[in-house]
Amino acid sequence: xxxxxxxxxxxxxxxxxxxxxxxxxxxxxxxxxxxxxxxxxxxxxxxxxxxxxxxxxxxxxxxxxxxxxxxxxxxxxxxxxxxxxxxxxxxxxxxxxxxxxxxxxxxxxxxxxxxxxxxxxxxxxxxxxxxxxxxxxxxxxxxxxxxxxxxxxxxxxxxxxxxxxxxxxxxxxxxxxxxxxxxxxxxxxxxxxxxxxxxxxxxxxxxxxxxxxxxxxxxxxxxxxxxxxxxxxxxxxxxxxxxxxxxxxxxxxxxxxxxxxxxxxxxxxxxxxxxxxxxxxxxxxxxxxxxxxxxxxxxxxxxxxxxxxxxxxxxxxxxxxxxxxxxxxxxxxxxxxxxxxxxx
Amino acid sequence: xxxxxxxxxxxxxxxxxxxxxxxxxxxxxxxxxxxxxxxxxxxxxxxxxxxxxxxxxxxxxxxxxxxxxxxxxxxxxxxxxxxxxxxxxxxxxxxxxxxxxxxxxxxxxxxxxxxxxxxxxxxxxxxxxxxxxxxxxxxxxxxxxxxxxxxxxxxxxxxxxxxxxxxxxxxxxxxxxxxxxxxxxxxxxxxxxxxxxxxxxxxxxxxxxxxxxxxxxxxxxxxxxxxxxxxxxxxxxxxxxxxxxxxxxxxxxxxxxxxxxxxxxxxxxxxxxxxxxxxxxxxxxxxxxxxxxxxxxxxxxxxxxxxxxxxxxxxxxxxxxxxxxxxxxxxxxxxxxxxxxxxxxxxxxxxxxxxxxxxxxxxxxxxxxxxxxxxxxxxxxxxxxxxxxxxxxxxxxxxxxxxxxxxxxxxxxxxxxxxxxxxxxxxxxxxxxxxxxxxxxxxxxxxxxxxxxxxxxxxxxxxxxxxxxxxxxxxxxxxxxxxxxxxxxxxxxxxxxxxxxxxxxxxxxxxxxxxxxxxxxxxxxxxxxxxxxxxxxxxxxxxxxxxxxxxxxxxxxxxxxxxxxxxxxxxxxxxxxxxxxxxxxxxxxxxxxxxxxxxxxxxxxxxxxxxxxxxxxxxxxxxxxxxxxxxxxx
Numbered sequence: 001x002x003x004x005x006x007x008x009x010x011x012x013x014x015x016x017x018x019x020x021x022x023x024x025x026x027x028x029x030x031x032x033x034x035x036x037x038x039x040x041x042x043x044x045x046x047x048x049x050x051x052x053x054x055x056x057x058x059x060x061x062x063x064x065x066x067x068x069x070x071x072x073x074x075x076x077x078x079x080x081x082x083x084x085x086x087x088x089x090x091x092x093x094x095x096x097x098x099x100x101x102x103x104x105x106x107x108x109x110x111x112x113x114x115x116x117x118x119x120x121x122x123x124x125x126x127x128x129x130x131x132x133x134x135x136x137x138x139x140x141x142x143x144x145x146x147x148x149x150x151x152x153x154x155x156x157x158x159x160x161x162x163x164x165x166x167x168x169x170x171x172x173x174x175x176x177x178x179x180x181x182x183x184x185x186x187x188x189x190x191x192x193x194x195x196x197x198x199x200x201x202x203x204x205x206x207x208x209x210x211x212x213x214x215x216x217x218x219x220x221x222x223x224x225x226x227x228x229x230x231x232x233x234x235x236x237x238x239x240x241x242x243x244x245x246x247x248x249x250x251x252x253x254x255x256x257x258x259x260x261x262x263x264x265x266x267x268x269x270x271x272x273x274x275x276x277x278x279x280x281x282x283x284x285x286x287x288x289x290x291x292x293x294x295x296x297x298x299x300x301x302x303x304x305x306x307x308x309x310x311x312x313x314x315x316x317x318x319x320x321x322x323x324x325x326x327x328x329x330x331x332x333x334x335x336x337x338x339x340x341x342x343x344x
Numbered sequence: 345x346x347x348x349x350x351x352x353x354x355x356x357x358x359x360x361x362x363x364x365x366x367x368x369x370x371x372x373x374x375x376x377x378x379x380x381x382x383x384x385x386x387x388x389x390x391x392x393x394x395x396x397x398x399x400x401x402x403x404x405x406x407x408x409x410x411x412x413x414x415x416x417x418x419x420x421x422x423x424x425x426x427x428x429x430x431x432x433x434x435x436x437x438x439x440x441x442x443x444x445x446x447x448x449x450x451x452x453x454x455x456x457x458x459x460x461x462x463x464x465x466x467x468x469x470x471x472x473x474x475x476x477x478x479x480x481x482x483x484x485x486x487x488x489x490x491x492x493x494x495x496x497x498x499x500x501x502x503x504x505x506x507x508x509x510x511x512x513x514x515x516x517x518x519x520x521x522x523x524x525x526x527x528x529x530x531x532x533x534x535x536x537x538x539x540x541x542x543x544x545x546x547x548x549x550x551x552x553x554x555x556x557x558x559x560x561x562x563x564x565x566x567x568x569x570x571x572x573x574x575x576x577x578x579x580x581x582x583x584x585x586x587x588x589x590x591x592x593x594x595x596x597x598x599x600x601x602x603x604x605x606x607x608x609x610x611x612x613x614x615x616x617x618x619x620x621x622x623x624x625x626x627x628x629x630x631x632x633x634x635x636x637x638x639x640x641x642x643x644x645x646x647x648x649x650x651x652x653x654x655x656x657x658x659x660x661x662x663x664x665x666x667x668x669x670x671x672x673x674x675x676x677x678x679x680x681x682x683x684x685x686x687x688x689x690x691x692x693x694x695x696x697x698x699x700x701x702x703x704x705x706x707x708x709x710x711x712x713x714x715x716x717x718x719x720x721x722x723x724x725x726x727x728x729x730x731x732x733x734x735x736x737x738x739x740x741x742x743x744x745x746x747x748x749x750x751x752x753x754x755x756x757x758x759x760x761x762x763x764x765x766x767x768x769x770x771x772x773x774x775x776x777x778x779x780x781x782x783x784x785x786x787x788x789x790x791x792x793x794x795x796x797x798x799x800x801x802x803x804x805x806x807x808x809x810x811x812x813x814x815x816x817x818x819x820x821x822x823x824x825x826x827x828x829x830x831x832x833x834x835x836x837x838x839x840x841x842x843x844x845x846x847x848x849x850x851x852x853x854x855x856x857x858x859x860x861x862x863x864x865x866x867x868x869x870x871x872x873x874x875x876x877x878x879x880x881x882x883x884x885x886x887x888x889x890x891x892x893x894x895x896x897x898x899x900x901x902x903x904x905x906x907x908x909x910x911x912x913x914x915x916x917x918x919x920x921x922x923x924x925x926x927x928x929x930x931x932x933x934x935x936x937x938x939x940x941x942x943x944x945x946x947x948x949x950x951x952x953x954x955x956x957x958x959x960x961x962x963x964x965x966x967x968x969x970x971x972x973x974x975x976x977x978x
Contacts, residue, residue: 050846071852083843087865087950096861097851129951149851 001026001185007056009042016042018209029179031188033196034206040189044155048075076146076154082138084130090141091126097149115148135163136171155187193233205229227335236261242302250278252329259335264308266331269323277328284321298325372774374801375819379789383605390599402602418581422567428507429563433514439659441522444643454663457670458512460935464572464886464901465928468908469669470505482687501577510563521555527639540644561622569782572886582607583784587890590788608785616780677925681721684922698926699723705918721919724926733903737883744821745878749871752829756837779827787820787891813897820888825878836870873942880938884931
């Protein structure tokens with residue numbers, strides 16, 4: 001459906017995107033994920049036509065759209081700020097694109113009301129000014145405005161970043177539901193890994209203008225292709241030399257010069273040691289109570305590791321208590337150090 | 345291609361930009377730079393008696409001490425004005441916003457009266473009270489025959505009038521600054537043992553200093569460039585002297601034009617230095633509250649009973665000074681000719697004659713016979729001259745205010761599209777250029793430079809000749825208002841989220857449609873506000889009117905001035921004082937209305953407008969219901 005081929009974008013002497021290659025399938029929810037300044041929005045703006053690439057081509061359904069003007073690409077955008085026109089009512093905001101296309105009033109009206117219904121906006125809300133709506137309602141208006149012109153693709157540029165945590169989670173679910181209903185190919189830009197993991201069919205992780213990995217949320221989380229991805233997605237423990245040595249001494253086949261990581265939930269406290277796993281003695285330094293989970297900080301002598309345990313209400317360990325941290329070497333993600341980096 | 349999409353070499357947008365660029369260059373070079381440069385060079389083109397050019401004649405004339413008094417007088421006025429305006433300005437803001445003074449709301453209204461009448465209207469208003477034939481002076485003269493009727497003239501009168509006239513900015517800006525103080529800082533200081541006055545001097549004042557500094561510079565420049573008060577109250581300062589010299593000829597005195605030019609340039613030099621100091625200071629930044637949960641300032645009780653009583657007395661004395669001219673003018677605007685002429689409420693009765701209609705004038709001729717001059721006593725809207733002045737000022741002000749807004753809106757759109765680029769910055773500085781120059785320099789330069797048939801870029805037309813002077817006034821009004829319009833309208837452009845433009849583009853709108861449908865509605869309230877404020881300032885503007893004053897360019901301000909100067913002379917300007925009162929009331933109404941429209945109605949956003957529309961609908965529906973009930977009942 002969408003293909004970004006060998007895209008390079010430069011701003012003066014600075015190269016923002018280095019040889020970006022992405023292929024997005026029809027109806028897919030695809031996310032560009034990465035920290036600020038990594039090039040995800042630049043890639044999106046290249047796709048939507050606001051930025052022209054120095055090298056490379058953009059294809060949609062096999063058609064080269066690299067030189068097609070923005071308004072003729074048929075791509076809907078939901079902006080980070082929603083970019084709702086403050087001097088227009090909700091109705092006029094949604095109708096804006098249709099008025100530009102010079103649709104006749106009855107058809108325009110029917111389209112606006114249909115899309116408004118689909119995104120759960122009432123007739124009363126249509127008559128309001130956008131400033132009279134809540135953040136969630138404003139987001140729906142932005143989506144309706146982007147979808148009413150029946151685009152081939154919808155691009156969402158960090159649409160949840162301006163909202164509070166609770167509303168963000170609520171709207172995340174609504175967004176996914178809407179995308180499934182409309183079945184439209186969606187490109188989503190975010191720096192929030194949780195958002196990316198919960199919403200996406202596939203994710204491209206960006207770093208310093210290059211794509212580090214493209215894959216499903218499971219691939220990205222459990223089989224991070226690079227050390228950057230492994231560190232960027234979720235919380236993780238990097239094991240120190242003595243701990244790695246203990247694992248090697250217990251028969252694990254690990255290169256001591258590589259960097260070895262383990263996710264918090266893969267370390268288990270005081271559990272019966274599984275075959276292949278190693279029990280390392282330690283002491284609980286502190287704990288953080290999350291309700292469903294409890295996070296422990298356990299001193300293993302050479303380092304303090306973080307462990308996320310399910311809260312069963314029975315096995316709760318107090319600071320100072322001696323415990324065993326069970327680590328299975330099969331759960332480790334290992335990376336060869338880049339360049340001449342010293343071992344920790 | 346690198347980064348952003350750029351226009352094609354010869355598309356329509358580029359051609360429009362090129363034409364726009366040429367028009368701006370024409371405006372800047374032709375109506376800002378060249379006339380002022382001509383003034384500068386005219387200083388060095390004086391000729392001696394033999395007709396030989398003597399470039400430093402006027403400088404020698406100045407150094408010999410022949411012109412120094414005007415500069416020194418202006419400086420004296422500016423320095424003392426800084427002192428008096430700050431004392432009164434800070435007092436009225438503290439009394440209404442910081443200290444708990446009973447009746448603060450009413451006091452505030454009184455202190456704000458200078459916002460609805462200023463300049464020549466205010467000066468003539470004060471004269472109506474305090475001048476030789478003023479109400480107060482007449483009353484004092486009746487009570488104390490020895491009392492000098494000329495007590496209100498010269499420097500003291502100018503300083504007194506301008507002190508109260510110039511506190512409007514304190515009421516606007518210092519009031520906002522004091523309201524922006526985080527009350528938690530006051531509470532923290534009190535908690536640490538500071539007395540209320542220590543808090544005022546150690547916590548409150550330091551945060552107000554940047555605003556006070558800006559206000560001080562503004563007051564200093566106002567004092568230096570004072571025009572209406574010195575002219576009407578008789579004080580030899582720079583601006584009135586420039587206007588006098590501009591109208592003089594070398595047959596009457598030594599090189600008047602060069603002297604006027606030198607005074608203008610001296611004024612410009614002071615202004616440039618002061619504005620540079622101000623902008624350097626502003627660049628250092630203001631004290632911003634770092635509080636995340638800012639608390640609203642609560643009024644401070646003056647705990648010492650003696651201090652409290654004294655503060656109340658001081659507040660109400662100031663209130664009386666502010667309000668008396670306003671009340672007297674309003675009252676006398678509804679009094680008959682006899683009452684106004686005698687400055688007494690015991691003569692004559694109440695009338696609307698000062699506004700509308702005419703009255704016959706009966707007088708005894710030298711032969712002893714009683715004669716009647718039909719319709720000689722006239723009101724503001726029935727006097728041909730006054731009405732003509734109002735019409736001229738209205739027309740010139742509307743055109744100039746609108747032109748300034750249109751030019752600045754187009755320029756701002758360009759500046760924001762080229763943010764951080766040299767051409768955007770150059771355009772911005774070009775439009776701010778008139779801010780560096782005193783109004784009088786621009787007007788004087790226009791009067792001299794365009795009073796010729798040799799200026800090719802205005803097609804060899806003498807713009808100071810007959811009706812064309814109106815074009816010159818419009819251009820001068822517009823040019824002088826460009827910097828203010830730019831500062832205000834540019835601020836409104838910051839409110840436009842850049843993503844709005846992208847969104848409109850994405851939905852298929854071209855640059856023109858995006859501008860008209862998306863950007864313009866956002867900035868429109870600010871543009872209309874700037875238009876209204878520009879109009880308000882120009883409608884009764886005095887300095888420029890005085891410079892361009894001629895039979896074809898007689899503005900409202902000049903008519904108001906004539907109501908003071910010609911009154912009672914040969915019975916030719918009968919009821920001038922009545923019309924003056926009515927005129928001032930008319931100006932107060934116009935200004936008040938404009939301020940209400942700008943800050944009341946204009947500040948509402950779409951949601952507020954929709955809410956009030958709903959309210960109106962509900963009221964209409966209710967009324968309909970009542971009406972129908974009445975019909976059925978009948």
